[in-house]
Amino acid sequence: MISFNPLWATMKKKEVSQYKLLKSGVDNKTLDSLKKNKNITLLTLEKLCHILDCLPNDIVEFIEETPDSNIRNTFT
Numbered sequence: 731m732i733s734f735n736p737l738w739a740t741m742k743k744k745e746v747s748q749y750k751l752l753k754s755g756v757d758n759k760t761l762d763s764l765k766k767n768k769n770i771t772l773l774t775l776e777k778l779c780h781i782l783d784c785l786p787n788d789i790v791e792f793i794e795e796t797p798d799s800n801i802r803n804t805f806t
Contacts, residue, residue: 731767731792731793732792732793733792733793734767734789734790735791736787736790737764737778737788737790740782740788740789741782744782744783744784746782750781751781754777754781755777756777756781775789
């Protein structure tokens with residue numbers, strides 16, 4: 731699973747707000763995708779790296795899912 735948790739930590743560390751991302755050309759729909767760990771384009775990843783002066787691994791991480799994490803508990 732892809733996670734953008736490193737993005738939020740990098741933004742906090744560099745004191746970059748979501749407002750600055752919006753003013754730098756990242757649109758609301760993209761911010762929403764980032765918050766929900768949904769797909770973004772490589773162009774967006776490149777733009778974020780440029781805005782934050784960082785590398786892709788400062789923005790995105792891969793979290794390996796275990797077989798147990800895919801099983802839904804249907805019992806109540």
